[in-house]
Amino acid sequence: MMNPRMWPAMLALFAPATALAAPRCPGMVAACPASTPGALALLAPGRTATVVVDPADDAGVRRAAADLVADLKAVGGGEVRLAGALAGGATVIAGTLGHSPLIDGLVRAGRIDVTGLRGQWEGYVEQVVERPAPGIARALVIVGADRRGTIYGLYDISAKAGVSPWSWWADVPAQKHPTLFLTAGRVADKPVVRYRGIFINDEEPAFGGWARATFGGINHRAYEKVFTLLLRSRANFLWPAMWGKSLWDDDPATAPLAREMGVILGTSHHEPMERAQVEWARTKGGKWDYTANRDRLRAFWRGGIERRGESENLVTVGMRGDGDEPMTEGTAIDLLQRIVADQRGIIADVTRQPAERTPQVWALYKEVQDYYDKGMRVPDDVTLLFSDDNWGNIRRLPVPGQRRAGGYGVYYHFDYVGDPRNYKWLDTNAMPRVWQQMTMARQFGADRLWIVNVGDLKPMEYPISFFLAMAWNPDRMDLAAMQAFPARWAAQQFGPADASAIGALLTRYGQLASRRKPELIDADTYGVANGEWARVVGAWTALDTDARRLGARIPAASRDAWYQLVQHRIEAMTNLHRLYAAVAANRAAARAGDAAETSRQAALARRYYAEDGAIRRRYEVDTAGGKWAGMMAQTHIGYTGWQQPDADAMPALATVARPLPAGPAQAAPPRATIAADAGRAVDGGGVRWQRVAGFTANGAAMIATPASAAPVERPGGASPRIVYDVTLPTAGPVTVGVVAAPGLDVRGTGRHRLALSIDDGAPVMLDLMAGETAASWGRAVADNRRTGRVILPATRAGRHRLSLWLVDPEVVVEAVTLG
Structure with a gap:
């Protein structure tokens, strides 16, 4: 059993941001080892805890409630039961607005405050309620605006009680404490990013071999574990494994299970219309060519939409070549626009409602972004899913402030098969870099869909947790929260005693x-x-x-x-x-x-x-x-x-x-290397510098925020800069280098710029992407840095001011070199 003196520190670390518990357990609906005024005894020796969910509520809600019961048993070891009706001793009452007669009755009676909840996507309220019903002195009431809102509220209590989302996937034991209270009050939460999920990909031989040995295949038994992990992590979306596999075709029980549990399914960037790639080969449909085989492709796609039924699944539109290759040589904009229009016609015909009523996404992956860059557009209701370069560097983002009904999203990678080298074995992702890129995505307005390629799922537990936590509310994951995350996550898995030390290990490993x-x-x-x-x-x-x-x-x-x-x-x-x-x-x-x-x-x-x-x-x-x-x-x-x-x-x-x-x-080392954060940062023009500790193995980086600010086309004067004091041993021209993260131009200009000057000299522009080729990009991502150099005018030996001027705010500075 955990030492009770460790409780406050543990709860402060692993509780959700909405309910952190300090030594005296402040905050509302926060886990606490001792009673406070108005607190609810969630677990107590000799007392039966009862979780009540109306039988009329959604099946996914009832599943989550059963999981909460099992979780509380694992935490406290006492009696916990699931009930379908109110009775004396009810401890937790959960349900969905409009789908739970129990909850709707409490709302009508004024026993629960649902102000602002109705109509929210996946929103929920947790409130400790006095006398919610006859014979019940006090209970926790969880109300979801929709079924996933209720599900997230139930799993939130599991997390507060001490059960990690990774309890099954990483064998994390429940943190034992037979006595547990929830402080009085009310908390409400909802996601910012509408669709948040993972892509199990490149899954052979590891994930596939493991699933066949464990479950007899990547079937509904395996996916049930994946679905539960997603929901416990407050995610809602999955692109399933697709190397010669079809979630729908391989096991017909899987898609209905996803629908029952509340998980939204999609298909990857090159699998349109709810069809897995392998299904085309299985149907022997012939050539994957719309100009030569239009009718068979249309019939194939129609079957995918018919199979989708009334699910919430997000439909991928567009077309790439068979086997995740380019569809044609060059950019066939007219052809692809016709394909999308025909696909939307199929959607409208099958669903018998306008196409815009069915959520759709167009993935601008690899060469498909060229279509967008050259002017191709799809209807406004379709989500535009931008991508990184497969190495964690986002390629393009929307124009800041430019809105569309379908919004924008980002497809990101923790795993990849392709140039310049596969990387599939281990987690090699530094969270400060992920944070910087996804913060930039949010600032530019790409916040409708975030999905990340996680390869075999294991051993990506830590970055998956970070990505999904950030996706829930990117604004809440500010610099301080990102830096606190490793210790918080470690405490959730291992308790508070060594959480800071474990978090430091994970951080240094990532670097x-x-x-x-x-x-x-x-x-x-x-x-x-x-x-x-x-x-x-x-x-x-x-x-x-x-x-x-x-x-x-x-x-x-x-x-x-x-x-x-x-x-x-x-x-x-x-x-x-x-x-x-x-x-x-x-x-x-x-x-x-x-x-x-x-x-x-x-x-x-x-x-x-x-x-x-x-x-x-x-x-x-x-x-x-x-x-x-x-x-x-x-x-x-x-x-x-x-x-x-x-x-x-x-x-x-x-x-x-x-x-x-x-x-x-x-290569010979430079004459001197100056840490990015060794200078004096000067903010200006609504842009400020942030020091991000541990950005690389060598130290901190300097980033500008917001990254969506307009470029500074004429740097100088009072514009943002970092000023370094340097000593030059000799007179003459000065070679100055900048080491930057291997980022890309997300604005579509083909530039990635900053400027440099000595003393009061005119700033000299440096474009880190000048002359970019496939080979130079390959070196940048392999080395995980870009290096550019300029020669500044001749000057005397001795002390000088070296100024690094902001031009493109998305450039991340890691070091400056001389010589």
Whole structure:
């Protein structure tokens, strides 16, 4: 049992932002270990807790209520029951406006305040009510504006009680406390982003192999777990796994289950009209070509809309080529506009109502954005889904203030298969970068749909939590909330005692892992002679040491969760870096003719390669009783091109007799590197600078907010800037470099600019995307940075002011270099 003295800290960390509990449990409807005036005894020894849901309410609501009952039993260990009618001792009364006679009666009687709730999308109210009905002294009443609002309210109480959304998916045990009170008062909440969800993708061999071993396939039993995770995380939307799979076709029970539970389904960017790609091959429909096979395609798509029925599912419109390829060479705007118009005609005909009554999305992914850039438009009710470049850098956003009925959204990536290299194995996402990009999306007005490609789902637990928490209310996830999130999340999984330390581990892991994806690392990534490999391995070793030291204190009940959520990713990445560092040292020693060192490093490399397999076994076999067998099957060692090899391969080792060629020479470091936050930030023109700590492995970044502010076309004078004090050792022209995040031009101008000046000299413009090619973009995303340089006019040796001027507010500055 948890020490009662730990309660206030724990509750302050993991409770929702609307109900944080401090040492004296202030706030309304907040979890508290002791009674306060007007508090409700949710759990108490010897007392039966009763959750009441009207049988007439939605099936998804009744499911969530049953989950709450199970959760409270897991937390308190006492008697908790589910009831369908009010009776003495009712503890929680939940229901949906207009669908629960119980709730509607309480509203008519004035017992519950639903001011402003009616008609909200997924809104809910939680209120501790005195004497809600005869024989009930006090109860918590949860009212949803719609069924998902009620569901989110029920799961919110589970979270407050101490049950993580990851209780099943990461084996996080309920945090035990047999006595639990909810403080008096009322809280209300609703989402800002209408559709919030994930895309399970690139799911072979890991997720697919695991699901077949566990459930006999990616079927309704597997998806039930996914749906529950989404709802517990206050998400509502799913693009299902689609590598040779159809959620609808493979198991006809899955789509009805999603509808029952309240999860909205869609199909990915290249699967229009509620049809999975594989279904076309299964129907033997012929060529995927609208000009040559129009009638069969129309019939195929009609079948998808007919199967959709009266669900809420979001329909993808448009068309890409078969196999997620471009549809044609060039940009066939007229053809694609005709396709969309015909698809909307099918929608209207099947539903017998105007097409705009059915929610639709047009995904501007890869070359499809070219159609948009060159003037193609779709009806105003269709959501425009912008995309990142598959590497976490959003490509385009709407013109600030430009509205459309269907709104705008963002398709983001935590996983990818494609150029310049697959990255599928581990979570390598730094949350400050995700936060910066999605904050920018919100500022530009892309807030109708947020969906993220999460690959195999595991081991993306932490970034999924962050993304979905931010999607619920991006404005609430300000800089301070983002920086507090790691500790809050750690407390939800492991309790308060070490939450700050665990959060720091997760943050540092994200910084180091985002330096370079593991699939892009090889023996030539860093230099041996210049000590770069030693420094990189040293940083990983220090993190691994800290994690092992902290892990030794984790209670036995939480060790499976600890390994999945924290330890595994750290030890796996540490070992991978050790492996390639040993290979690099082996090759360097062979070229130097040092036979003993060559042999020693080869032995180390083989040991680390074997340890990689042992780490996988610890995850798949030793953790959680083998529950996650197959989930770490993604290839990650031995890449030679963008696509994975069939299996991990030991890197080639050298001998003195057969030394391998030297890798590419490491670039000479600049004469001086200045931290982005080392200068004096000067705000102006409605734009202010923000220092984002831990943005990279090397430190903080400086960002401008709002990113949607107009570019400063003539920097200088009182416009925003950062001023650095520098010392130049010699007179003459000065080469100044800027290291920036590998962002893209979201305004469609093809520019990513800032300006630089020395002392009172005129600012010199620097466009980080000048001359951009596929190769330069590939280097930028592989290195996770863009670097640009300008030569400033000659000046004297000594002290000077170097000014970095804001031009395009979306540029993120990570460092400045001299020389």
